[in-house]
Amino acid sequence: MSTDAFILSNARIFTPHDQGVPLRGAKSASVREYRELLVEEGRVAELSESGFKGRNIPRLDCGGALVTPGLVDPHTHAVYGGSRENxxxxxxxxxxxxxxxxxxxxxxxxxxxxxxxNSESLLEKAKNDLKEMQRLGVTTVEIKSGYGLDFETEIKTLEIIRSLQESMDMNIVSTFMGAHSIPEEYKGNTAGYIEFQIKEIMPKIADMGLAEFCDVFCEEGVFSIEETREIFKAARKLGFKLKIHADEIVSLGGAELAAEMKLTSADHLMAVSDAGIQALSAPGAPVAVLLPGTSFYLRQNYAPARRMLDSGVAVALASDYNPGSCPSLNMQFILNLAYLYLRMRPEEILSAATLNAAYAVDRAKRVGSLDVGKDADFVIWNADNLEYPLYRFGQNLVKSVYRQGRKII
Ligand SMILES: [Zn+2]
Structure with a gap:
């Protein structure tokens, strides 16, 4: 953390403001613009719309550039072996x-x-990917396990995530997702696999403090609503916070389950029902994490973001970076897709990729907006307005990235 104070000056600083809860519906468009920002001890100390006058503090002149909070990617599967171009x-x-x-x-x-x-090669690969995410403006990222599905490899994956937390200058959130699929050795015995997770893997992970969240792929042919509920009940008892892959392909009622069990987030939602949208629009309902990169890559429908926003749902955006359904970690491309295909407005997109995304991983107390007291995590863009990075695509428009007031890119 930097102890030196400085003023980010001559900038177009856009940020949502944290009101203690995720921004629902129309509220997510209430983004404010500032000209200067004072950073002290790695935190946001003060914001000014007109600029600070007569202060003897070093200034970092942004030349009129766009500045936003660091991007938050609240849903990735960034630790994996192999690739699936075949x-x-x-x-x-x-x-x-x-x-x-x-x-x-x-x-x-x-x-x-x-x-x-082996662990070394998985760690090296994930590190390179996370560095690329940083270059693209991401300062906070969530990573799930779920490509092990046995005791040893699930622990190995979560230990790699812990190594990344210790070695990378990034805010990294760890999620256990043993319920990502049913492994070959349990084919036809989903109940046995669930019991194995609940009795053997999850208590060990909780003991070792290796994951903060537990996630389940609730989908036809994977885990049913009732199986998902059973895993969540056990996970909650062990102290995990909860997330769900819900209503991605079939409208199973994952969104309704997420709202009923008060999960932190419900992700995907391409096939969410009207009742699901209704359930997610209630105050205190989970954040809806939309993953348009997956829709793009699977050439499927996009989540009904417009209807969700108009119904008062809190919407976040994520990459879903994984080797099968979205082999891209580029959050800037996700913002393009949100603009073009989710029909979200620029201000809504900014809130969804920063503050609401921080809520989706329970990190909003420290990051996600440039509110006084939060970490000075921000991106300076090669752009002078909020629409420009949404309009250009396929090119990295990040000029530099700061984390806790320190330049990392
Ligand atoms: Zn996923």
């Missing part, structure tokens, strides 16, 4: 995600590669 011809020939999954491809092939990989 599946693309199958997809292009018409096989869908679940067909590839049933044929032993998809998650199962990444599970085999992750089990076979």
């Amino acid at each position: 599946e693309l011809p199958l997809k292009l020939a018409g096989a869908d995600y679940m067909e590839i999954h049933r044929a032993g491809g998809g998650i199962a092939s990444t599970v085999r590669a992750t089990r076979a990989a």
Whole structure:
């Protein structure tokens, strides 16, 4: 953390403001603009719309550039072995995600590669990916396990996430996702796999403090609503906070379950029902994390973001970076997709990729907006207005990135 104070000056600083809860519906468009920001001891100390006068503090002149809070990516599967470019011809020939999954491809092939990989190579690969995320403006990221699905590899994955937390200059949130798929050795015995998770893996992870959240892929052919509920009940008893992959392909009622059990976030939601949207629009309901990169890559429908926002849902955006359904970690591209295909407005997109995303990983007390007292995590863009990075695509528009007041990019 930097102890030196400085003023970020001659900038167009856009930030949502934290009111202690995620920004729901129209509120997420209430982004304010400032000209200068005072950083002290790595924190946001003061903001000014007109500029600070007569203060003898070093100034960092931004030359009129756009400044935003550091991006928060609240949903990734960034620790994995292998890659899945071999599946693309199958997809292009018409096989869908679940067909590839049933044929032993998809998650199962990444599970085999992750089990076979050693820790050093997995760590090295994840580190390089996280560095690339930083260059693209991300200062906080969530990473899930879930390509191990056995005791040893799930622990190995979470220990790699811990190494990343210790070695990277990033805010990293760890999630256990043993319920990502049913491993080969438990094929036809979902109940046995759930029992194994609840009795053996989860208590160990809780004991070792290796994960803060527990996530479940609630989907037809994966984990049902009732199975998901059972895992969540056990996870909550062990002290995990909860997230869900919900209503991605089939409208199963994952959003309703998320609201009923008061999870932290409900993610995907491409097939969410009207009742699901209704459930997520209640005060205190989970943040809806939308992953348009996955819709793009699977060439499927996009989540009904406009209807969600107009109904008062708190919407966040994430990359879903993973080797199968979204092999891209580029949050800037996610912002493009949110603008073009989710039909979100620039201010809503900013809130969704910063403050609401921070709420989706329970980090809003420290990051997600440039509110006084929060970490001075921000991005200086090669842009002079908020629309420009949403309009350009396929090119990194980040000029520099600061974390806790220190320049990291
Ligand atoms: Zn995911």
